[in-house]
Amino acid sequence: MTLRNITCALTLCLLTLSGQAVGKTEVPPYKNKSLSIEKRVDDLMGRMTLREKVLQLQNRGAGRLDEIDRIFNGESYGCTHEMGTTAAECAAMYKELQQYMLTKTRLGIPIITSAEGIQGILQNNCTLFPHALAQGSTFNPALIQRMTEAAGEEAKVIGIHQILSPVLDIARELRWGRVEETFGEDPYLISEMGIAFINGYQKNRITCMPKHFVAHGTPSGGLNCAQVSGGERELRSLYLYPFRRVIKETNPLALMTCYSAYDGVAITGSPYYMTDILRGELGFKGYVYSDWGSVDRLKTFHAITPETDEAGRLALEAGVDLNIDSAYDNFERMVQEGRLDIKYIDLAVRRILTVKFQLGLFDAPYGDPKAVSKVVRSAEKVALAKEIADESAILLENKNQILPLDLAKYKSIAVVGPNSNQTIYGDYAWTTRDTKEGVTLLQGLKEVLGNKVTVRHAEGCDWWSSKKDKIAEAVEAVRGSDLAIVAVGTRSTYLGRSPKYSTTGEGFDLSSLELPGVQEELLQEIKKTGKPMVVVLIAGKPLAMPWVKENADALLVQWYGGEQQGRSLADILVGKVNPSGRLNVSFPRSTGNTPCFYNHFITDRNEPFDQPGSPEEPKGHYIFDAPDPLWSFGSGQSYTTFEYVDCALSDSVLTDKDQLTVTVKVKNTGKMDGKEVVQLYVRDRFSSVATPIRQLKAFRKDLIKTGATNTFTLKLPISELALWNARMQEVVEPGEFEIQIGSAADNIHFTKVITVKGK
Structure with missing residues (x-):
């Protein structure tokens, strides 16, 4: 065969192969549903420019349907939100927006759509459920899970993938305006409600964003965003408790930072809080979303740095992956100038893209606008x-x-x-x-x-x-x-x-x-x-x-x-x-009577030398009043009456690996069917560091028919009796613990004692 013939044959072969390639476009690995999420993320990140990565770290507010191209200009962002339209309008816009992201941007990266959802979806015409504080006072986590399942159905048809709730802040400072957004004053109750809240939304493949990490709800003077004072023991025993439980039991894909500082350190800019504790101690695997403006406030509020770019760098390196203000805008230039290591951008982008794949956005990002009228604010939801x-x-x-x-x-x-x-x-x-x-x-x-x-x-x-x-x-x-x-x-x-x-x-x-x-x-x-x-x-x-x-x-x-x-x-x-x-939060006798939460240390209300006074007979602790709440945590009457008949423990001697089962019999002695909330509190009789006078560790709400006696079964893992000792080690100390069964924190019907053995 001559050289010319060989050349012609090769040319024909190449043209044939080329034609086959044109006829069948190769699907990039990141769009291949059969591959693992890790491999899909690896492939996608290898194709992204620095600018495309930086935009994944930012939120871009959506507008009307006809504004999409003007707002997004052919580029994909990490997240978006919309607050001013009806559910139907938002659903139509989000469907068009996701189509735009998949077809009009270079790599077709979908966008996370966010909404407030603390008492139902924020979009106009959605069902307006009771606010978080009212959710907490039900003492019925299963009911709240039903609520978020229903709200999740509305979010799903609108095309919303992320809810900026629940609030896990602890309502100990009653002057604070955001008490209404919390589940109450008790960390155990908050945990139970938060877990139920998240599980309901996640049933519809919608991620929640527990917030505000961490200790945001006890600001100095009750002033929003003010410094929160406290130590390491208080941080771990109290403020981290709901986050630890929620992260462990629901594995949320996102989490929001807070505006405030704890013990003088601004949380949003702190690697200690956002990485060492959140990811190291609590095991959080998702991505971190800044509270709105919290990164800029490292400059404008906390005065940590005079430069917005530097505020952005501090937050990103601390572990804040997605920002809602302008502090991440110049990251591309900062990397090029050597002021920011690209490894932090890559780490944050990886977390955000991983969540997008986990939510299925690359494969099915759309809502169902045609179903909005049927699903949103249905008679069943009302x-x-x-x-x-x-x-x-x-x-x-x-x-x-x-x-x-x-x-x-x-x-x-x-x-x-x-x-x-x-x-x-x-x-x-x-x-x-x-x-x-x-x-x-x-x-x-x-x-x-x-x-x-x-x-x-x-x-x-x-x-x-x-x-x-x-x-x-x-x-x-x-x-x-x-x-x-x-x-x-x-x-x-x-x-x-x-x-x-x-x-x-x-x-x-x-x-x-x-x-x-x-x-x-x-x-x-x-x-x-x-x-x-x-x-x-x-x-x-x-x-x-x-x-x-x-x-x-x-x-x-x-x-x-x-x-x-x-x-x-x-x-x-x-x-x-x-x-x-x-009551999920105690009522004060006066402003000066605060804080009045029930789970105080024994030294904080009981003075061995003085007795509470009154206006008629001033004494000394307080002079004109008692330091106790007007109505305590757990209180609440019924139109019927209940008699606590019996209480039995599964064991009286246990180890820190065991679980105690408590059975309580309650009879409805009144003339109307009613629901009673049986509450289990614990008290460490003697401990190496101060512990609360009592702590809620289990509760159950049940309907009791007139004349009937119900048996309530409560479970208490002995690990829940742990404290943080003088060396800041979490341990269950051997000794005696009171198991208190009551209908309120100040209305205890049975007190039993268990002994926890040492190793």
């Missing part, structure tokens, strides 16, 4: 919102069993107070301040009472100011009625809406915990009429209300109860629903 509100309400006072109302006694009822005819939601709800979405207390009572009772209404005062000009109108309405129902409390800001006149919410902290404005004066004037007075507190936190405790005929508390709050409260007031909520 009914669930009411069920949660029902179980969250806490009956604290019920003198002479005035509740449930005997409607045969009352021909007319005055419904008054600033919170009587307003739907009140917590921060991070989509609704506007004056929305008619949902049911107010006045509306709920009118629905329930119908034409049987005449209902009179007057606000009497607003919820914040010192104006008294409307009090007379409310008093007149009460005088003309047989009974007064007075709704008082707080109002929260709403995300993205006007915060004017807010008395709770993010950035709205109180210097005084008394009822804001002239609400107590309204109550006092109504009391003078001599008419029975039922007080309904609708608030985002406990307030100091000793006058109410002394003078109200009944006190019913419901934290922000979602869109069905008014109907829920009405059904409880007339006895269609038996209240079963329990």
